[in-house]
Amino acid sequence: MITHESNYLYNSMDIMEILGKIGFDWRMALANFVNFLIIFWLLKRYAFEPVKKVINQRQSEINKGLEDAEKAQTELVMAKENYEKKMSEARAEAGEIITKANEQAENIITKATKQAEEKVAVIVADARESIKHERENMERELQAKTVSIALEVASKILKTKLDEKTEANLIKELTK
Amino acid sequence: MFFQVAGEIPNIQPETIFMIGNFPVTNSFLMINLITVLLVIFLVWFNRNLKIKPQAMQTVIEMFLDSIMRLIDQITGKRSVSEKIFPMITSLFIFVGIANLIGLIPGLTSITVNGFSIFRTPTTDFNTTFSIALVMIVLIQIQSIIDWGIFGYIGRFIQVRGIIEGFKKGLGEGMIAIINFLIGLLDIISEIAKVVSLSVRLFGNIYAGEILMVIILGAFAYALPAVWLGMNLFTGIIQALVFGALTAAYYGTALKEEN
Numbered sequence: 001m002i003t004h005e006s007n008y009l010y011n012s013m014d015i016m017e018i019l020g021k022i023g024f025d026w027r028m029a030l031a032n033f034v035n036f037l038i039i040f041w042l043l044k045r046y047a048f049e050p051v052k053k054v055i056n057q058r059q060s061e062i063n064k065g066l067e068d069a070e071k072a073q074t075e076l077v078m079a080k081e082n083y084e085k086k087m088s089e090a091r092a093e094a095g096e097i098i099t100k101a102n103e104q105a106e107n108i109i110t111k112a113t114k115q116a117e118e119k120v121a122v123i124v125a126d127a128r129e130s131i132k133h134e135r136e137n138m139e140r141e142l143q144a145k146t147v148s149i150a151l152e153v154a155s156k157i158l159k160t161k162l163d164e165k166t167e168a169n170l171i172k173e174l175t176k
Numbered sequence: 177m178f179f180q181v182a183g184e185i186p187n188i189q190p191e192t193i194f195m196i197g198n199f200p201v202t203n204s205f206l207m208i209n210l211i212t213v214l215l216v217i218f219l220v221w222f223n224r225n226l227k228i229k230p231q232a233m234q235t236v237i238e239m240f241l242d243s244i245m246r247l248i249d250q251i252t253g254k255r256s257v258s259e260k261i262f263p264m265i266t267s268l269f270i271f272v273g274i275a276n277l278i279g280l281i282p283g284l285t286s287i288t289v290n291g292f293s294i295f296r297t298p299t300t301d302f303n304t305t306f307s308i309a310l311v312m313i314v315l316i317q318i319q320s321i322i323d324w325g326i327f328g329y330i331g332r333f334i335q336v337r338g339i340i341e342g343f344k345k346g347l348g349e350g351m352i353a354i355i356n357f358l359i360g361l362l363d364i365i366s367e368i369a370k371v372v373s374l375s376v377r378l379f380g381n382i383y384a385g386e387i388l389m390v391i392i393l394g395a396f397a398y399a400l401p402a403v404w405l406g407m408n409l410f411t412g413i414i415q416a417l418v419f420g421a422l423t424a425a426y427y428g429t430a431l432k433e434e435n
Contacts, residue, residue: 022302022379023189027199032298032307035208039215040267040311046219048263050226051241058228 147174181397183390188383190301191292203293204301211274211298244269244420251424261427264315268308269420275299276382276412280405299382299415302375309374312423313367320430335360370426374419381415 016024151167190202225231230238244266248258279285279297287294298304321329331337335357342353385408392404 019302021188023187024302024306025200028190028202028205028301028303029307029310031199031205032208032304033311035205035212036271036308036311039212039271040264042212042215042219043267043270044263046223047237048241048266050223051238054226054228054230055238061228 143174144171147171179396179398181393183393185390186296186300186383186386188302190296190303193289193292193294202301202303203296204298204304207278207295208275208298208304210295211271211278215274241266247417247421248424251421252428257428257431260319261424264312264427265420265424268312268423269416272299272308272378272416272419273413275304276416277409279386280408280412297382297386299378300386302379305375305379306371308378308419309371312374313371313426316423316427316430317367319427323431333360333364374422378415378419381411385411 148167148171151170190204192200192202193206194201222234222237226234245258245262248262248265249255252258252261275298279295279300284295285293285297317329320332324332335353338356339350339353342356343350389401389404389408392401
């Protein structure tokens, strides 16, 4: 129910008067309007944008770090695989080299043994030949010596001394 | 008398401290300037200390901004819209929050010149709440014009085309279109009413809080005002939140449906 006073108030006051009663002043309102726009601009320019920029930078760095870590992990796996491959190749190569070296060593030993055996055979043959010669010479000398002694004995028995030329011819004749 | 502290009920109008030409410099205006200066000092310090690897203060600020973004997300339902209005809503929340709470700093509003406080809680001045609401509604209308186009924007309020198209379809559709046309006209009043409702709500809450503070101090000056001070802190934050959330909601309705 509208009372007489409130009805009077309602009729007699226009909106600007009501606003004026609660302290409205368009100059102040305009100044505050500008003030708030300045605060809005300050916060936008020097708080929200830098924070957004920093957060984005951080995010990109985190992403980059994660990508790098993933890449490093892949590279590590690849390096490990490469290492294993190289190691197995090296092992195989080393095995081959050892086998070859063993074969070579065996060949050398076999060859050296063969050469040594041949040499031994030659030396033995030479020695045998030499011994044979020696023996023949000795036999011949012994035969000559024996004939000489026999002739000496025979001449003593016969009391006649053979001249040296005859004796040499005789020895030669008997030792043939 | 021992248990009571007599205080003056703050005037509904801000007190003029001095004049610059024709312009009255009021205590609430001085407080807004003080807030601006403090904000500039803080922003200079903040920008100097801004690092990719954040310190404690930067972490708190980032968390605070993130929580506001999440709150706006809940209202708008879409991140792209939230990002668009984030600077506006957050500035509003920060400013209204500081403006509501700065008056609670003991002693600040007790500094007087010629019997008037030099500083007054800005949101207890209708000029402040009105201009903030006006800034918000103007910015929303600008964004709405950008979004709809000038003719689309006008067409939202004056739906003449709807009437023509409605009557082409039939009498019933035409009558509905006339109702829609009238609703469109009412929407103009509704847009203006948003400024009034936002500004009066904030002004009323904070001003009433200050009056109650004086009344409680006058009734019983021990313990009870502390509870009310805590309540005022809470109210200050809640009102800033309500103001921001409502603006975000208004903003959401001002954009096209597909947004």
